[in-house]
Amino acid sequence: MTTNDRSQRLWVFSFDGALTAPGADRTKARLHRLTRQLLEELAGTPGELVAVLSSRSLEDLVSRVPIPGVFLGGGCGTEWHIPGGESMTLSGRPKELLMEKRDELLPTLRELADLPGVTFDDRRWSAAIHTAGTVPKVKRTLDDRLQQVCRERGVALYRCPDMVEVQFLPEITMEFGVRALCRFLKHKGAMVCAGSDANDATALRWVVRQGGTALSIGRRPLVPGASAVVDLRSLVRQTRDLVSMRDPLPTRRPEHRYSKAA
Incomplete structure (x- = not known):
């Protein structure tokens, strides 16, 4: 698949914290009704490409x-699910290396998850340790x-x-995920990325370097050059404002000028 038509714009949204209700239990998180409607609108608008990116497993997402x-x-x-039903891996790294790291770390991480109030979530490429039910000392x-x-x-290690x-x-x-998708799509057009935490910040920073638009959920931007959007409703409103702009967003700069290939 290729989208090297420069009139097309790519939107990449983080799932947790950007598209879900504030304070939602991560095990039960779903799209907020406003962001679900927004994604449906974007996906049905000519010239707009839409992606949702997460550290969750692909099956979960x-x-x-x-x-x-x-x-x-x-x-x-x-790992990606492509419109039309196709799924693929874009890691660029042998799964043997992943399994070696998992086997090395999982016993220790599961032991830490036995602390009072802590829960453990195996996401295949990462592990999430939830602390909502813990006291400050723990x-x-x-x-x-x-x-x-x-x-x-x-x-x-990323803290959320x-x-x-x-x-x-x-x-x-x-950041790896956004770059992998751009390479797969051969996308050279404009780009907008929205995220809310430290891992999302890696993608926001790269998008800014490429001349794209970064939307940082919260009162303060996560990275220089990003625009702060205070909450989910503000994200929806600003996204619709960008879609309605007559002039297209700037085409992103060539990647090789700013960072090495992933």
Whole structure:
């Protein structure tokens, strides 16, 4: 599939924190009715390409975003569900390396998840440790031990509200997912990316470097050059404003000028 028509614009939304209701239980999270309607509108608008990207497993994400015409990326974009029903892996790394890291880390992480109030979520390419039910002392203990594990094992750690995520292969970030999709689509047109946490910030930063538009959910932008949108309703409103603009957004700059290929 190729979309090298420069008049086309690519939208990439993070799932949790951007498209879900504020404070939603991550195990029960679904699209908010406003963002579901927004995705349906975008997917049905000529010239607009729409993707939802998450560190969740692809199977988990597909079950939560049942909208035709939307590209769905699980595992930070290592696995994709393409409109029309096709699924594929775009990791660029052998799964043997992933399994080696998983086998090395999972016993330790599961042990940490036995702390009071902590729950564990195996996302294949990462592991999420949820802390919504913990007291501050337990959170501090968990954070100290996770930092030590990540330093010793060379893995990445991302903090979100009431959750800590360990990325087994540190180069597999949300930035990786956006870049992988652009390469797959051969997309050279304008780009907009929306996200809400530290892992999302990797994608927002890259999009800004390419001359695209980054929408950061929250009162303060996660990265320089991003536009802060305070909440879900503001995101929907600003997205519709961008769609209605007569002049197209700037075409993104050539990637090789800013960063090495993933």
